Amino acid sequence: MASDPKVDAYIASRAEFARPILTWIRARFHAAVPEVEETIKWSHPFFTLGGRPFANMAAFKAHASFGFWNRQANETGKEGEAMGQFGRIESLADLPDAAEVERLIREAAATLGEGKPARPRAAPKGEVEVPPELAAALAGDEAARATFDGFPPSCRREYCEWIGEAKRPETRAKRVGEAMAWMREGKRRNWKYENC
Template sequence: EVEETIKWSHPFFTLGGKPFANMAAFKAHASFGFWNRQDNETGKEGEAMGQFGRIGSLADLPEAVEVERLIREAAAAAMAEAKPARPRAAPKGEAEVPPELAEALARDEAAAAAFNAFPPSCRREYC
């Protein structure tokens, strides 16, 4: 089931939560393109206006049967596409506490307890 949403201030279509197609309208023309550009060949690849180039009228589009075929191919590609695995970030070590902060924490037990209760990311904000 294709859902229409707004992304980057333009109508955008998602399929199963994955990006599928987008369109934009201007004063004298419109554009339409698929998210996976490499999967659909329309003869206008490399143009800045999506797979169909600058659409000024219906005559600028391929036949309806061809458009339907391209949409089905793009939908199949969007559903088959596996989400790329993100590399895990290297764990950051414990932050080195500056001497001035260490002295201040040594003088105030409540502040030291609060500082030590912070998660490492928050402690790094003070170091």
């Protein structure tokens, strides 16, 4: 059993009624899934598998709780009573027997990551329209134009949006002047924040 000293300290600092409950739950996780790892996250003991959140447990003034990260994997009907799927745990009698809890833990481990919808990919942004003021300035400056053309689309977009969002002509002219000076030096729009 690979235990984390921070979890030992957490259990030792809890109320007397909670210590045997937390110790028992912890033992069930290590018995059911020996490769489970322990840590403290959000001030509570957490179990992870392969670096992925798996389950957590906690103790409060009058009850303890534990539950699985993927709540849909093991619904018990007590989810609304307290944090986790097993409601308010005031004694070991409030939990299923060891064999049942270990079975639930193995099931949750087997389904870890299942049912999680794939994150949709953002549609690629098209090439941005170059503001007329910037286009005119670039036409008359070969060095700045070469830098601008050599930038990836995101860098060109930053300059174009920055100039295009200016409402007053004076502001646009000032931004075009700054942009041209920076591009002559080969600098991106946010060059001040690079390599910080």
